[in-house]
Structures are given as structure tokens and as C-alpha cells.
Amino acid sequence: MIRTHPQLSGGSLRRLGALCRKETLQIVRDPSSNLIAFVLPIVMLFIFGYGINFDTSALKVGLVLEDISPEARHFAESLYGSPYLDVLTGSDRAAMGQALTEGRVRGFIVISPDFAEKLKRPGGEAPVLVITDGAEPNTANFVENYLKGAWELWHLQRAAEQGLPPKASVILEPRFWFNPTAESRHYLIPGSITIIMTVIGALLTSLVVAREWERGTMEALLASPVRRAELLLSKLLPYYALGIISLLICVGVAVFLLKVPFRGSVLVLWLIGSLFLGSALGMGLLLSTASRNQFNAAQAALNAAFLPAMILSGFIFEIRSMPAVIRGITYLIPARYFVTAMQTLFQAGNVWPVLIHSMIFLIVASGLFIGLTAVKTRRTLE
């Protein structure tokens, strides 16, 4: 549909400016949008930075000593010495089981009464039993790995002390690239910026536009000589500016306060951030144009933008471990690409194959959502 408005084209830029000004004033005057654009990102970043953490400083484990032989005590000493374990000692399995149920320990190791005896026999059988709290599966994995490590280390030391011939062993030397100390916050914080951008892009926009529809001011706007492109741009540009400012604040806080290294280029960050914001804003506009009701738009934005960004973006949960159908769905979620790009930009730097792949998808997603919104807005008028 091509229409010509010779008398309007000259004023187009001025009109756009005026609309943007109106939108900006609305943002600045509403304390709740200020809250969401400036205060919430920082609060959220700190919550992500300190609250979500997979690195246990000291695992709470129990030790049930049913044997008091020197060997058993020697092993207990080696556990007490470990900086990774916070050991609660007892002598009663039932009481320790109760502590596990209450969550006071996340696992315990039982040294049975015949520990020393079995140990002396050649090819000794199972003198230790480890029980973990399966209600916390990730922690249970770590309890198993740490206690096993402690057990093997003790054996090696004991063999050395007794002067036994060294057996062939293989040492695994882990090297964590980009993140030598394997701190989970170094990848969680860049990922969490995606969530914050989603909140600003999709949630805030969907609420604002739905409010205009609900109150009838949107109809008033559409009745004025404003063109659809100008209308869309006037909704996009101010929130885009808001989003980019928050993005910069977030990255600044992450780098300077939370000390997450940033190895990529700021220009690329701006480019990819803009593309992601385009898709998030587009989705927010689309949802609010479709529902025209704040209550429903907010719920829809929560379910269509926020939750997928949380769950399906790979920011906390592993995409590769998901079943094929859900893995397929993740390819359609813009947040997935932004999470990958942010983690790579922060930790690995400008790895072009990864970044370009993300950019292409984000361009397509932004185009799709904004285009659909344009179609939807046009239809409703005719």
C-alpha cells in the first residue's frame, strides 16, 4: 500500500521528534518506569551476582565415625583439613540421617566399625558409604565428587607413607579457558544482563502501549496525521535509548563493581545490544497491540518473553541437556543468541563466528516482530 502525503512529508521529522518527546516525558515522569529502567537493573545485577552461584565455598557434609581406630581418625583428619568441606562429626547414622532430612548437611560419609580391619585385607572391600541429599541434585553431584576426591587423595598419601610401590595413575589437569578459577558468576552475570534487557524491552513496552490502547489515547494518536512508521518509531526510539543506557549501566556495574572481566569490544556490544533490544521491543509492541489490555499484555509478556529468557536461553540451564523438541524451540528465542553473544564477549572476546551467527538471527527476529506489529496496527484501522 503506497500512499503519498506530499503535504505531510516535510513535517515528518518534526512530528517524530514531537512524538518522541511526548514518550520521553511520559517515561521520565512515571516513577515506576524510572524504577524499572535504572534501579531494578542494578538491584537485579547484584542479586544475580551474589545470589546465584554454583560454586560452593564449603560443602556441608557429615561424618559418621563408627570406628575409632587410628586409620579412621587419620581419614577424618584429612577431611577436616579440606578447605572445600565443612564437616559435622557424629557417631550415629540415624541422627545424621535426620540432619540430612532437615537440610543441615547435604551428604554424609559413614566409616563402618570394621573400617580398619577391612582396610588391612588385600583388595579390601567397601569400607565407606556415602549418602547424599538427592533433593538437591547439583549439590549431590558435588558432594560425591569432592568426597571421592578426598578418599582417593587419602589413599595415595597412605600408600606413599607406607612405602608401597607407586601404582600407575593418571592425573587430570583441568584448564578452564577464559575463566581459570571456574567461577560461575563470570558467566552468570553476562547472561543475566539478557534478562534485564528483556524486562526493559518487552515488559515495559508492552505495558505502556497497552495502556494507550486501554485509555483510548492510541486511537486519538492514530486519528492525528501521524503515519504508522512514525508511530512505531516514536514508541521504539525512546525505549531503545532507555535500554541502551541500562545496558551500559549494567556492563559498567558488572565490570567495575562485580569485577567480571570484559574482553570484547564495546562497539560490538553496542551493536548486538541494539539488535537484541530491537527484538525485545518488537515483541513487547506486538503483544500489547494484540491484547490491548494491560493486565493481559503483562501476563503475556511474562510468559512469552521473560520466562523463556530465564529458562530456555541457556543462561542458567544447559540447552544441550534438553530434549530435542525443546532444543528446537530454543533456536526461536532471541535471548538465547544474546546470552551466547554476551558470554562470549565478556569472557572470550570477539569470536566472530559465534557473534555473527547471533547477529544474523537477532536481525531476523527484530525485523519479524516489528514488521508484524506494523501489520497488526494497520489492520486495526481499516
Place this chain on the structure above:
Amino acid sequence: MVYRILTLIIKELCALLQDRQGRMLLIGPVLLQLAVFPFAATLEVKNNTLGIFNEDGGSESVELLQRLSRAKAFTRVQHLHSDAEVRRAIDRQEALLVLRFPSEFSRNLAANRTVSIQAILDGRRSNSAQIALGYVRQILDSYLEDRQGWSATRTPEFVVRHWFNPNLEYVRHIIPSLVAIITTISTLVVTSLSIAREREQGTFDQLLVSPLTPGMIMVGKTIPALLVAAFQATIILTAGIFLYRIPFQGSVVLLYGSMFFYILALAGIGLLISSICSTQQQAFLGVFSFMMPAVLLSGFPSPVENMPLWLRHLDWLNPLQHFIIIVKGVFLKDAGFPVLLRALWPLILIAGMTLTAADWMFRRRLG
């Protein structure tokens, strides 16, 4: 008085259920999350690519490689031939983990010398990489044990049992957490957003000029929230037991009894938010600003004990954290009342605090 509150409750339920979009939003997200969460929200490590840079080529490394490629953590093995290829595989996230066998690996191992394997891990996914490394270590250990047969220096067996969840299935962690999260969302939405909507549409003034007292309005808004939240929680519990086959160990009465206090605590928060806000947008943002940290710090995404001490103290005020302990305790661990009381009394205290505060704010704004 009871009759008046009852009419308000009926009106609330009608408002929630009258239009199709509203009904959809009450049940749709629950079903969606029930279908997606248990499969998606997992920290298990599966289907990854293992990179191998083998500078050895002897029989020992070949045998070890065969064992590694059978692990469920790695469905694909990528053979790499140079440092540049290793760098490329890790940089582009093609492999989570690259194992580098040094030359002379097989010969040294055969001669009973200690050898080392370099494991290069993608630090962008350090949690998964660490778990994958744990699997590699297990495979390595069992290989060495089989190789040595029964000798005097063999490390004695190490038996592990996972209580409450023998196969460490993530779904047993997720369903109880989901029960708590869904009740949180629906209670807050029903209490605070519905009042904000009435405010914005002007129907709240009509409620105020009716013979209902502010206290009665609060009760009338809380009970529908209780009904909706309990209904949604029941859907998830039923699906967890029958669809996801998680055995329900504890007492249903204890679970619903604790849920009652939990929903009260949240209704207090919802009413408090709605008494401060004058528009739906503000109420929604208020709900969001509470819910987001509450869920993130609840122990669902990562354990509470990993947080720094000051945050753990602050998190004591988070009702969701206590309620997840209760749901997990009853559902998985058959925890009795004395155990649950440790998490229940903070809930009751929080409920008392939030409801009192909401009541005070309501009267102040209306008086």
C-alpha cells in the same frame, strides 16, 4: 458479614473467569510451565561434544577413548589434530571439553609411571564443565581399576547412595519448586493486580461506598487468591505424581496446611503492593520487583548455602525459600511436623507482618 464477604468472593471469581482470555491466562501458563520446566530447567550434563587431541596413538589411549565415547554426557567425539584446532573447537563452543593425551602416554602407563592428561574446559560454562570433568574422572578411575585387576594397592570401593532421589533426576527438584513458584505468581497477580485494575477503572470507589469495610475487602480479595493458588498447586502436584512419577512421601494435610500460611504471607505482600500503587502498571512492576528476587534467591536456581552470609540473613525474609523447603520436605523426604516447623514458623511470622502492614496501609489510604 459472612454473606457480604461471600458476594465479594463470587464477584472476584467471576471477574477472573468471565472472559476467555482471562481463563486462558489462569490455566495456560501453568500447563505450559508444567510441560517445559521439568525438561528444560536442568543442570544435568548430556549430549555434549568431547574433543580429543591424541598425540599418543598407543593402545591404552585408544581403549580409554572408547570408554569415554560411551558416556551419556558425550554423544559426539571430535578428533582434533593441532593446538589451533583445539582453540577453534573451544572458542566456537563446538566442544565443552577437550582431552589432550601426551605422546608416550600408553608407553608410560604400561611402565607404571604416573602420566597426566590435560583437560581444556570452556570456562563460559564452568558448572557443566566441572560436572563433565567428574564423569571423565569416574571413567578414568574405573579404567585404571580394571587395568590393574585385584592388587594390593587398588583403591577400595566407594559406595554412593542418593537418598530421596536415587538417580539424581532433576525433575524431583523442579516439580516441588514449581508448586511453590506457581502459587507465588497466582497469589500476587490475583491480589495486587485485581485491586490496581479496580482502582484504574474506578470500580474500587464503588466497593468502598458499599457496606463492605476495608477489612472485609481484604478478606474478599485474599480468599479468591487462596482458591486459585491452591487449585493451580494441585494441578502441578497431580501431574508430578502421576505424569512425572515422583512418589509422594509425606502428608497431604501438612502440605496444604503450610500452603495456607504461605499464601497468606504472599496475599499480605500483594495487598501491600496494591495499597501503594495507583495504576496497574505500577502494581505489575511492584509484583515483578518482589517476585524476581524472591524466585532467584529461593534456592531453586542455585542453593541458598552458596550465597554470602549477609544475603542468607536477608533471604530469611523471603517466604518462597521457606516454602520450597516445606514442599520438598513433604513431597520427597516425608519430613514430619517437627522438621517442618523450622521452616513454618518464619512463614507464619512473615504472614503476620505483611498482613498487618497491608491492613495499616489500607486504612491509612482510605481513611
